[in-house]
Amino acid sequence: MFTGIVQGMAEVHSCQENGRNLILEVAFPQGTMLQQQLGASVAINGVCLTVAKIEGDVLTFDVIDTTLKLTNIGKLKPGSQVNFERAARMGDEVGGHVMSGHIMTTLSVRHVEQIEESFHIRFSIDNQQVDARRYLFDKGYVGLNGASLTISAIGNDWIEVSLIPETLRLTTFGLLQAGDVVNLEIDAHTQATVDTVERVLKQRGIVLP
Structure with a gap:
C-alpha cells in the first residue's frame, strides 16, 4: 500500500531487457533506502515493484511484460528521473489517499x-x-x-x-x-x-x- 505522497526523485541506473521483461536498476538519494529488504515494495512512478537486489543505494527490480505494456516504465532510459515512494507502514499518516500501485x-x-x-x-x-x-x-x-x-x-x-x-x-x-x-x-x-x-x-x- 502507498499513500501517493512522493518521497523524492531517483535516477534510473540501467535498463536491461530480459526476454519480454525488464531488469530495472534505480539509484536512490543517499539514505532513503536504509533498512530496505528484499521482497519489499517500492512505487516507481506509481508502479508497485518488488525489490530483487540491493547494492547500497541502488535497487534492482524485475518488471514483467504486462507492466511494460500498461505503464511508462518501458520508456525509461539510464539517467531518467522517476518519482518514488516506499511502501506505507501500519500507523503511518496517510496524507494523500490509499494507492495500490496498480496502474490502469x-x-x-x-x-x-x-x-x-x-x-x-x-x-x-x-x-x-x-x-x-x-x-x-x-x-x-x-x-x-x-x-x-x-x-x-x-x-x-x-x-x-x-x-x-x-x-x-x-x-x-x-x-x-x-x-x-x-x-x-x-x-x-x-x-x-x-x-x-x-x-x-x-x-x-x-x-x-
Whole structure:
C-alpha cells in the first residue's frame, strides 16, 4: 500500500531487457533506502515493484511484460528521473489517499502552463482511456506517476491538475513537457462506487449517456 505522497526523485541506473521483461536498476538519494529488504515494495512512478537486489543505494527490480505494456516504465532510459515512494507502514499518516500501485493506463501531457507560482498540467484522454474517464471527476482524487493529486479542472477529453511548489520540488512534474506520458491510477473506492452505481442503474433500466 502507498499513500501517493512522493518521497523524492531517483535516477534510473540501467535498463536491461530480459526476454519480454525488464531488469530495472534505480539509484536512490543517499539514505532513503536504509533498512530496505528484499521482497519489499517500492512505487516507481506509481508502479508497485518488488525489490530483487540491493547494492547500497541502488535497487534492482524485475518488471514483467504486462507492466511494460500498461505503464511508462518501458520508456525509461539510464539517467531518467522517476518519482518514488516506499511502501506505507501500519500507523503511518496517510496524507494523500490509499494507492495500490496498480496502474490502469497512461495519459499524455497536452500542455504545461506556468504563471509565476501557478503551475498547471493538462493531460489528454483519448479513445484508449475511455474506460478510465468514467472514474474521473472535478475535485476527485487521481494518482499520476505515483503522486496523489486533485483534479482541478476537467473536460470531455482532458483533465488538469494544479501543483504547489513543494510538489514540484519533490517530483518529476516540473520536468514534464508536452507529449510526455504519465501513469494513471484510479482510487479503488472511486472505482467501487462508480461500478456499483452503474450496476444499480442498469438493473433499473436506466442507461447513462
